[in-house]
Amino acid sequence: MNLNVSIARNALLRASKSQWLASQMTQRAFARRAVKRFMPGESLGDALGAASTLEKGGIGSLVTRLGETLTGESNTDEVRDHYISALGEIQRKGLSTVISIKPTQLGLDTSVAECVRQTSAIAAAAESRGSFIWVDMEDSSYVDRTLDLYEQLKSRFPKTGLAMQAYLYRTPKDVERLMPLKPIIRLVKGAYAEPAAVAFPAKKDTDAQYVAVGETLLNAAREGNALPIFGTHDMNIVHRLVGRAKSLGLTKEQYEVHMLYGIRSAEQRSLASDGVGVRCLISYGSNWFPWYMRRLAERPANVWFVVKSTFS
Ligand SMILES: Cc1cc2nc3c(=O)[nH]c(=O)nc-3n(C[C@H](O)[C@H](O)[C@H](O)COP(=O)(O)OP(=O)(O)OC[C@H]3O[C@@H](n4cnc5c(N)ncnc54)[C@H](O)[C@@H]3O)c2cc1C
Known part of the structure; x- marks a missing residue:
């Protein structure tokens, strides 16, 4: 990464934590227009509409409601109930969409036990519908607690997956620690x-x-x-690992590639038509500011889309 890109990335990641900027940006029409590139809309219905279109083209989906670091019990109850009703909605629409949750939305800051309690209710609802639940990995201060959460969930609900970040030095050891559980791992860069x-x-x-x-x-x-599960848009890495999977004789059910909505869409279609299992992660919700800043930070050139949207 060159120095300018690295400075821009750090500035955007710092901005992602500003409450003031969040309240300003989420009210501005230009920002709401720009965010559409990565998010079909703020409601679950918008996300499931996009999921339905993708599914017709052979691409599966995951949905996640944006928002992080909720602590009050009524807030985490609301998040839990929202995801349980989302599972019902997904089933009613006959979609194969699965859900992905952020542990800090479900009480991880209070305690691992509280987060296990809330997340288990969602995992049980997913299990009763034959569905999956995915656990996102947040910043490095949460990794120990998220691994504890995952171990407890995975032993009770086998269809539970966890995101792990390749940029952390510790990740190979953490993967080794989870191996006895036959883990389902979405490998991301971080x-x-x-x-x-x-x-x-x-x-x-x-x-x-x-x-x-x-x-x-x-x-x-x-x-x-x-x-x-390879959660990346880095096509060099995707082709290398898909090639390796094929040479090991792995089938479509034994690995997958996941990407974000609005990024590398043509490549998602091309992988799917090549027989690779592909899912697209679709975000929704009104609390999109920190998440959107992280998407801009991944590719500071994206800031130009915001600038262009301001004047279009
Ligand atoms: C399904 C999924 C789930 C994720 N879950 C988590 C999680 O739980 N925790 C976590 O820390 N991170 C998560 N991430 C984000 C991840 O850590 C990276 O920040 C993100 O995927 C960008 O890195 P990359 O692997 O695509 O590689 P990069 O090397 O950053 O990008 C490779 C290429 O992809 C394209 N690209 C990448 N990002 C963008 C973008 N925003 N806009 C336009 N083009 C882009 C560019 O052409 C770039 O050259 C997730 C990502 C995916 C796909």
């Missing part, structure tokens, strides 16, 4: 501003660790001991 004490500052090191952990997971998948 979206937060992390210090060099915990994460690779250089993108090339993150990419190398991504490939190494990805190969470990594919080898485990061959023995039926893991289900790897």
